[in-house]
Amino acid sequence: MGLPELRMPFMYKAGLAMTASCFLLLLAACNGNGSVRDVPPPDRTEDTVYAHPGLGPYDPPVALSFVRETGDNLYELLRHLPGETLEDNRWSRLYEQVLGIRIQYEWTAKGDLYRQKLGAALASGDIPDVVKVNAQQLRQLSEAGLIQDLTEAYEQFATPFTKRILAQEGPGPFEAATIDGRLMGIPETLSSIEGAEFLWIRTDWLERLGLEPPRTMEDLLAISKAFTEMDPDGNGEHDTFGLAVTQYLWDPAKGLTGFMAGFHAYPNLWIEDDAGRLVYGAVQPEVKRALQVLQDMYRDGQIDSEFVFKDGMKVREQIASGKIGMTYGQQWASFEVQASYTNNPEADWKAFPIVAVAGTDVKVPLRFPTYQFLAVRKGYEHPEAIVKLFNLHLEKNWGETAEYETYYSTPYPAWQLSPVTPFPARKNLEAYRQLEEMRRTGDMSVLKDEARSIHRKIEDYLQYNEETGWGWEKTYGPDGAFAILDQYEKNGRLLYERFYGAPTETMIELLDILENLKNDVFISIILGSPIDEFDRFVEEWHRLGGREITEEVNRWYASRG
Numbered sequence: 001m002g003l004p005e006l007r008m009p010f011m012y013k014a015g016l017a018m019t020a021s022c023f024l025l026l027l028a029a030c031n032g033n034g035s036v037r038d039v040p041p042p043d044r045t046e047d048t049v050y051a052h053p054g055l056g057p058y059d060p061p062v063a064l065s066f067v068r069e070t071g072d073n074l075y076e077l078l079r080h081l082p083g084e085t086l087e088d089n090r091w092s093r094l095y096e097q098v099l100g101i102r103i104q105y106e107w108t109a110k111g112d113l114y115r116q117k118l119g120a121a122l123a124s125g126d127i128p129d130v131v132k133v134n135a136q137q138l139r140q141l142s143e144a145g146l147i148q149d150l151t152e153a154y155e156q157f158a159t160p161f162t163k164r165i166l167a168q169e170g171p172g173p174f175e176a177a178t179i180d181g182r183l184m185g186i187p188e189t190l191s192s193i194e195g196a197e198f199l200w201i202r203t204d205w206l207e208r209l210g211l212e213p214p215r216t217m218e219d220l221l222a223i224s225k226a227f228t229e230m231d232p233d234g235n236g237e238h239d240t241f242g243l244a245v246t247q248y249l250w251d252p253a254k255g256l257t258g259f260m261a262g263f264h265a266y267p268n269l270w271i272e273d274d275a276g277r278l279v280y281g282a283v284q285p286e287v288k289r290a291l292q293v294l295q296d297m298y299r300d301g302q303i304d305s306e307f308v309f310k311d312g313m314k315v316r317e318q319i320a321s322g323k324i325g326m327t328y329g330q331q332w333a334s335f336e337v338q339a340s341y342t343n344n345p346e347a348d349w350k351a352f353p354i355v356a357v358a359g360t361d362v363k364v365p366l367r368f369p370t371y372q373f374l375a376v377r378k379g380y381e382h383p384e385a386i387v388k389l390f391n392l393h394l395e396k397n398w399g400e401t402a403e404y405e406t407y408y409s410t411p412y413p414a415w416q417l418s419p420v421t422p423f424p425a426r427k428n429l430e431a432y433r434q435l436e437e438m439r440r441t442g443d444m445s446v447l448k449d450e451a452r453s454i455h456r457k458i459e460d461y462l463q464y465n466e467e468t469g470w471g472w473e474k475t476y477g478p479d480g481a482f483a484i485l486d487q488y489e490k491n492g493r494l495l496y497e498r499f500y501g502a503p504t505e506t507m508i509e510l511l512d513i514l515e516n517l518k519n520d521v522f523i524s525i526i527l528g529s530p531i532d533e534f535d536r537f538v539e540e541w542h543r544l545g546g547r548e549i550t551e552e553v554n555r556w557y558a559s560r561g
């Protein structure tokens with residue numbers, strides 16, 4: 001698959017440059033001004049784009065140190081990119097060539113070890129030039145005087161393109177990074193809209209049992225029951241479950257966020273109540289009703305009796321072996337269920353909109369997702385260097401000089417080699433909209449790099465039955481997950497979280513405890529504890545700090561006017 005794809009962007013760009021210079025030559029010839037020497041040099045997009053101070057080079061080059069979390073995925077990626085290492089790769093070379101910034105890692109470590117080492121480094125103040133931290137750590141570093149104000153660096157050096165992209169999530173990410181009116185970290189903005197949930201259903205099971213896709217929560221419960229009791233796989237055994245659930249109730253795939261929303265319960269969101277105050281969704285009465293239904297489903301064997309012992313990987317295996325017919329999940333859940341198709345070509349899945357109890361409109365909950373910020377060590381002489389990395393990363397993947405298939409997806413995820421990885425929050429939905437326009441008009445030129453690469457994967461599946469394209473079609477196809485997201489948005493179904501400030505004092509102190517309490521109680525109710533445990537949980541939650549947190553959150557809300 002590799003080579004032609006890699007070369008394509010270069011050819012495309014060369015073609016553009018040539019057209020532009022021919023055009024200029026033509027102009028010169030027409031205005032009768034004589035010699036070709038009068039013609040300015042061909043307009044190179046790169047020269048124009050890189051003229052911004054935020055993309056200009058340090059001369060001589062400067063070093064910029066980070067620490068970095070590594071993992072098996074990263075080493076797997078490097079195996080596919082011969083000649084590249086974590087320290088010396090296409091991104092580090094690009095940053096040095098264009099910006100004169102030499103990326104260095106003071107240390108790297110995997111997973112838990114990384115978090116331990118980072119915690120120790122923050123506590124001792126021994127931090128690299130740039131450090132990625134959460135909102136609480138940002139506040140601590142700021143109070144300890146270990147990091148510097150980035151307000152001017154961002155204002156002066158972020159390109160208009162960077163500013164536009166980082167504003168796609170609204171003011172929240174920057175508010176969360178602002179302490180005493182100063183920007184103390186550059187937010188690594190994530191995408192709210194990518195958190196939207198869909199309902200993924202085995203459509204071959206629906207057909208075998210003569211069932212219609214669900215329009216209401218009641219329909220969904222009937223399907224779950226049928227998938228459990230009516231032998232949808234036709235093997236004569238009572239061996240299937242209606243709904244996938246993992247031990248982490250809020251997993252982005254195979255979790256219960258979308259199910260709860262069907263009862264207008266939003267257990268992980270700060271929402272506005274009828275009086276205009278912010279309240280935490282987990283302690284609202286709608287949750288109780290949803291838990292009661294889950295308890296019934298568990299008792300009836302529609303949910304695996306051992307789900308509390310199973311993480312996402314284990315439940316994915318159950319789906320792969322054809323034991324589960326329905327799961328909630330984000331747009332990429334197609335790839336979670338794909339193995340069932342690999343194992344059984346008759347297995348088919350489709351994304352559907354999530355549903356609500358009959359007679360009500362569904363709302364699709366979206367958490368405020370940005371939680372990490374890049375802070376610069378006090379005393380580092382070039383605080384704008386981090387902004388420049390952001391600029392170039394966004395530019396080379398999605399800007400006018402993008403070489404998406406070199407720097408983002410080769411199709412291996414080369415973007416992961418960069419120490420900073422900002423992206424447009426709406427890029428996938430935009431890619432879907434380009435694909436949709438292309439499907440409607442037949443005009444391939446509306447596809448930008450990312451959409452073109454997706455289109456090729458879908459075509460590989462539709463025309464050559466290339467299996468890897470199956471999931472892409474389920475997600476980006478004419479009636480895939482993004483077609484549904486498009487409708488969610490156009491129909492006003494998206495429910496955005498209302499609190500997006502930095503964590504409050506009491507949150508920092510007690511939120512983990514309260515969240516663990518929530519999860520323990522909810523699981524215990526699903527497994528059969530009396531439903532009134534929920535009322536006791538609500539009291540406990542308020543008593544153990546939830547009341548203070550609610551007050552703090554509402555002070556923040558009121559202060560925003």
Ligand SMILES: [Ca+2]
Pocket residue numbers: 231232233234235236237238239240
């Ligand atoms: Ca069966």
